[in-house]
Amino acid sequence: MNSKTDTVYIPGPGGFLRALLIRPEGEAGAQGRPGVLWIHGGGYSMGMPEMAYFSRAISLVRKFGAVVLAPDYRLSHEAPYPAALEDCYASLLWLRDHTEDLGIRRDQLMVGGESAGGGLTAALCMLARDKGEVNIAYQMPLYPMLDDRDTPSSKDNHAPVWNTRRNHRGWQLYLRDLQGAEPPAYAAPARQTDFSNLPPAYTFVGDAEPFYCETLDFVQHLRDAGVEAEVDVFPGCFHAFDLYEFWSEQGKTAVERFEEQFQYALDHYFAQN
Secondary structure, eight states: OOEEEEEEEEEETEEEEEEEEETTTTOOOOOOOEEEEOOOTTTTSSSSSGGGGTTTTHHHHHHTEEEEEEEEOOOOTTTTTTTTHHHHHHHHHHHHHHHHHTTTTEEEEEEEEEEHHHHHHHHHHHHHHHSSSSSOOOEEEEEEEOOOOTTTTTTTTTOOSHHHHHHHHHHHHHTTGGSSOOTTTTSSSGOSSSSSOOOEEEEEEESSTTTTTHHHHHHHHHHHTOEEEEEETTTTTOHHHHHTTTTSSSHHHHHHHHHHHHHHHHHOOOOOO
């Protein structure tokens, strides 16, 4: 199915923030759709919501009939943590408050994103759990940026797209006001010590990229806490390979697995709101 896009403005702590509302075209009044907050990547310092058009988000609209909200959250070069997370939380509440007029199921609000968007996905799920104002049914933090500390895979990494140097710079910008202090888990989700009662999760990651180890650690922590979590690992693949080499066998398989897992989530995961 085709999609249509509207621009909405959401009240947030930093003023009104722009967001793209992407919906199936020609099905006004349809009900029972999943609502997905999709958070773009870019190391917390770059990117724009329009990236949803060439990421995994657009297929959720066109193949599954989801309603996707993609926020233009504040980037770290203009406002460091917690600005981006605050904007994403305001967007999540907006989505919750508009379920009826958007035809969204209140029990199937989901969150996903790539890279820094994956890190914000994980952090947002933790924040939403702790605040208790909205329950998220499912999370999709794809190759997420979770740990401000060096890991075995992020240290001395020289892979394409994202590497150790860029990773250090990204965290320096995002945690600018926290330099010299241990950041909270809402800023660097790998520092979380309580993974209980978080939404079920799916992710995939390449084993050549910086976020390989922190992704696997995140999934294991969820499982240890009794949360359903699945991960696919793609040997030899660098960061965001599904976007940069979408034509490759690995890229195609990653997309297929993501869509299979999303269909499973539609059939099995619901949260009361």
